[in-house]
Amino acid sequence: MNTSAGAGRASGRRVNLNSDYRPLRERVRDEIRERIINGDYAPGARIIEREIADELGVSRIPIRESLRMLEIEGFVAVLPRKGVVVKQLSESDVVKLFEVREALEVCATRLAASNASDADITRLRKLLERAEQADAKGAVDKVQQANVGFHDELIKICGNEILGGLLEPLQGRLHWLFRQHAHPGDLVAEHRALLEAVASRDPERATEAAMAHVQTNRERALKWLFHTEEKAEEA
Structure with a gap:
């Protein structure tokens, strides 16, 4: 099996970097x-600069610079004798990720409840309805898109650009994490509670509501990825 990320590209989507x-x-x-968030590049897959540069029609310099940025964001890692690979999250990584998410997202949701206009609530409600309709049809990708849109909209409504900037790379890692293990329909009911609270x-x-949402998702992620309930029973 070829584990290079360049070889794993299969979506056929036209890329426009302009x-x-x-x-x-x-x-x-x-x-x-x-590509990483969508699962085109799987955890552990190598990212070959030359292959991506050829595919995107750019030199290897912006590829190398972008990979350094993604390493800082936590999406890739540089390993001896392997080069750049898509990062495989450890249990400690996931726990730390949710610790930061709890601090920032709870704050954002609290601010959203204070600042939301009627138009803001209407946009959130439409995104939630879109997710519910897609879930009823079994359209997983569309549920994912609506769920992502719901969280992004909630962050905008909070009205704090600094907080939004801090959450942006974190949200990307969370969307990536949930694509790996969670059924998107599980999040829809929780988003309903968030909407009504805001x-x-x-x-x-x-x-x-935000605290409950984060804690539920943390438990779900740890269970799916690391079988934490089984470990507790064995202990």
């Missing part, structure tokens, strides 16, 4: 990150 005016390394980073304009209720 869609905005940001530095090329940032556009390349976003493309590689999206719509109530009650910061305390929103805090409790």
Whole structure:
């Protein structure tokens, strides 16, 4: 089996790196990150600079720069004798990820409850309804997209650009994590509770709903990835 990330590319999606005016390394980073999150590059797969450079039609310099950025974000690792590989999260990595998520996302949801307009609530409700409809049809990818959109919209509503900037790379890693193990329909009911809490304009209720959401997801992720319940029973 070929475990290089370049060889594993199978979506056939046309790549357009000229869609905005940001530095090329940032556009390349976003493309590689999206492939990792979508599962095109599996955990442990090697990322070959030459192959991706040829595919994207760019030199190896922006590829190398983008991979350094993704290493800082926690998506890839550099291993002796293997080079750059998609990172495989350890149990400790996941615990730490959720510790940071709890601090930031609970704060964002609390602020959203204080700042949300009627139009904001309507956008959240439409995203949730889209996820529910897709889940009823078994359209997993569309449920994923709506769930991601729900969280991104919630962060926008909080009105704190600094907090949003801190959450952006974290959200990417969480979306990646959930694509690896979670059924997206599991999140829909929890998002319903978040929506109603934000719509109530009650910061305390929103805090409790966000805390419950993060804790439930942490337990689910640890169970699916590391069989934590089985370890507890054996102990």
